[in-house]
Amino acid sequence: MTKVSYYTEEGLKKLKEELDHLRDVERPRASQAIAEARDKGDLSENAEYDAAKEAQGLLEMKIAKLEETVSNARIIDESQLDTSKVLVLSTVKIKNQANSMEMKYTLVAESEADLKSGKISVTSPIGKGLLGKSVGDIAEIQVPNGTLKFKILEISRD
Numbered sequence: 001m002t003k004v005s006y007y008t009e010e011g012l013k014k015l016k017e018e019l020d021h022l023r024d025v026e027r028p029r030a031s032q033a034i035a036e037a038r039d040k041g042d043l044s045e046n047a048e049y050d051a052a053k054e055a056q057g058l059l060e061m062k063i064a065k066l067e068e069t070v071s072n073a074r075i076i077d078e079s080q081l082d083t084s085k086v087l088v089l090s091t092v093k094i095k096n097q098a099n100s101m102e103m104k105y106t107l108v109a110e111s112e113a114d115l116k117s118g119k120i121s122v123t124s125p126i127g128k129g130l131l132g133k134s135v136g137d138i139a140e141i142q143v144p145n146g147t148l149k150f151k152i153l154e155i156s157r158d
Contacts, residue, residue, distance in 0.1 A: 003072060004072050004073075004074055005069060005072060005073050005074070005109050005110075005111075006073075006074050006075075006076045006088050006109055007073050007074070007075060007076065007109050007111075007112065008075070008076060008089065008108070008112065009075055011108065011109060011111065011112040012070070012073050012075055014112075015066065015069065015070055015073065015111065016070060018066065019063065019066045019067065019070055022059065022062060022063050022066065023063060026059055027059065027060075027063070030052065030055055030056040030059050031056070033052040033055070033056075034049065034052045034053060034056060036048075036052075037049035037051075037052045069111070076088060076089055084134055084135075084155070085132055085133065085134055085155070086107065086130045086131055086132060086133045086134075086152065086155055087107070087131070087132075088107055088108065088109070088122050089106065089107065089108065089157065090106070090107050090130075090155050090156070090157065091104060091105070091106045091155070091156045091157065092104070092105055092106075092107065092130055092152060092154070092155055093152075093153040093154035093155075093156075094130070094139070094150040094151065094152055094153060095150065095151045095153055096148065096149070096150055097138065097149035097150065097151060098148070098149065102153065104118060105118055105119070105120045105126070105127075105130075106118055106119045106120070107119075107120060107121075107122045107127050107130065107131070108120070108121065108122070109121070109122065110122070110123050125141055125142060125143050126141055126143075126148075126150075128141075129141030129142075129148075129150075130150070130152070133152050134152065134155070135152050135153065135154060135155055136151070136152060137151070137152045138150070138151050138152075139151075139152065
């Protein structure tokens with residue numbers, strides 16, 4: 001089963017750049033390391049060769065996974081998104097009901113999540129809890145240490 005993921009243009013571009021780097025830079029580097037280790041003699045007792053082959057296998061696995069992700073990626077047309085509900089790419093201003101602290105998050109795909117820049121994954125507990133909510137709703141979100149209650153103050157597209 002293929003899993004479709006939604007990305008911003010910027011997020012998909014970063015993913016493609018990483019894939020290109022792995023193919024064009026890391027793959028030749030791994031092949032070179034194997035060739036150098038092979039030139040050192042007996043392969044049956046050559047730990048360097050085994051390590052280089054294992055590294056190449058891991059690299060190829062990462063490339064295959066990224067290729068699949070890129071092939072199943074879809075770009076979200078932000079202009080078509082509804083701002084009455086929290087969706088992917090919504091910027092949501094929420095208020096913690098327990099301590100009255102206000103926070104602002106943008107819900108993004110898992111690979112684009114970056115808490116420092118206010119981007120949280122739609123697959124995170126908070127992201128899942130906010131999806132589909134409207135302004136004024138209270139989102140009750142189960143987290144490891146209990147239940148958090150957030151009031152949706154504002155939904156926008158930034």
